Amino acid sequence: MTNLYPYLAFENTKEALTYYEDVFGATDVIRLPVTKEQASQFGLDETQAESATMHAVFVIGGTQLYAADSFGKTGQLNGAISLMLDYDITNEADAKEIQALYDRVKDHESINIELPFEEQFWGGKMGVFTDKYGVRWMLHGTDYEKMAQQHQ
Structure with a gap:
């Protein structure tokens, strides 16, 4: 089966991971820094290697996301793509987790609420x-069983 994974690029993924832990409550954070031996492959000198990230994984709202430094290859996000955390509202644990995520971020000064x-x-x-x-997040809950019945 083919899967699609959100893989975000940041100027400084190490800093972004701290932000997502502090503001979003991200868990299961794993960060692989660039080694001194790999630095030249990424256009870095050895002193920049440890603070650079070649791969990272973290979990927000039960969803695993991936990230790495952009190494100068990306521009600003423009809102053309959103990350949607979709859940079944009849699943009490998922509903609580998504509500807790929203409650955690909604009043933070770095968050712009659109809806x-x-x-x-x-x-x-x-x-x-x-x-x-500039990452646009969509939280969406619906009754999956009810929706399936409507589409039969």
């Missing part, structure tokens, strides 16, 4: 916000 996380006219729950790196 407050609340009940929507279609019967689900949704919220949209952008973080300090």
Whole structure:
């Protein structure tokens, strides 16, 4: 089976990981720095290696994300792509986890709320916000069983 994984590029992934831990409550953070031996492959000198990140993994809202330094190869995010954390609202543990994530970030000065996380006219729950790196997050909950029945 083919999978698609969110893989984010930051100027400074080490700093971004700290931000996502502090503000979003990211867990299971693993960071692989560039080694001194690899520095030249990434266009760095040996003194820059330890602070550079060639690969990282972390979990937000039960979803695993990946990241690495951009090494000068990316521009600013423009909102054309969003990361959507989608969950079944009938799953109490998932619903609590996503609500706790929103409650944690909603009042942080680095978060721009576009749509407050609340009940929507279609019967689900949704919220949209952008973080300090320009990453646009969508939180979306729906009753999967009810939705499946509607599409039969």
